[in-house]
Amino acid sequence: MVFFELFYTFLIIGLFTFGGGYAMLSLIQNQIVVEKGWITAQQFTDIVAISQATPGPVGINSATYVGYMVPHNMGYSELSCIAGSVCATIAVVIPSFIIVLTICRLYNKFKNSGLFTSLMKNLRPVVIGMIAAAAGILITPENFFHYSSWLLLTGAFISCYFFKTNPIWVIVAGGVIGLLIY
DSSP: OHHHHHHHHHHHHHHTOOSOHHHHHHHHIIIIIIISOOSOHHHHHHHHHHHHHSSSOHHHHHHHHHHHHHHHHTTOOHHHHHHHHHHHHHHHHHHHHHHHHHHHHHHHHHTTOHHHHHHHHHHHHHHHHHHHHHHHHHOSTTTOOSHHHHHHHHHHHHHHHTTOOOHHHHHHHHHHHHHHHO
């Protein structure tokens, strides 16, 4: 039963997420932590951190780790945990795959349509809002427990937004500074 619920939950998350993995995080957190209570907020924060550190899209990585953790927290076997990972990963990818395949087939036909252009333009604020919601979820006492975390966040924002610094250099500098501070 938990596998059907995992599949259905991540299918819905994949279906209603626009903007990629970071936009998906707020939906995953709401469904898995708040609504269903399958994992704790701290476990979710750890899952997001691991998902960011591993190769691949953060939303899909998060689904994979959540799919593993939910059966694990319920006392299922290791094989069942792996099946949960596969189940959640496939479910979150299916809607995007079908939507992108459909858009690719229809793009040339509708690319000059005013309705299509308007739709794409109006989706931008929604995507920005979902990414901001994901950032808001991750700003918790567990993550930002010290004033230096806020200083790093502020410095990274100012560097990228005002000085147009390459994000790779901001990440490297943040890692080095964080290593020295913590």
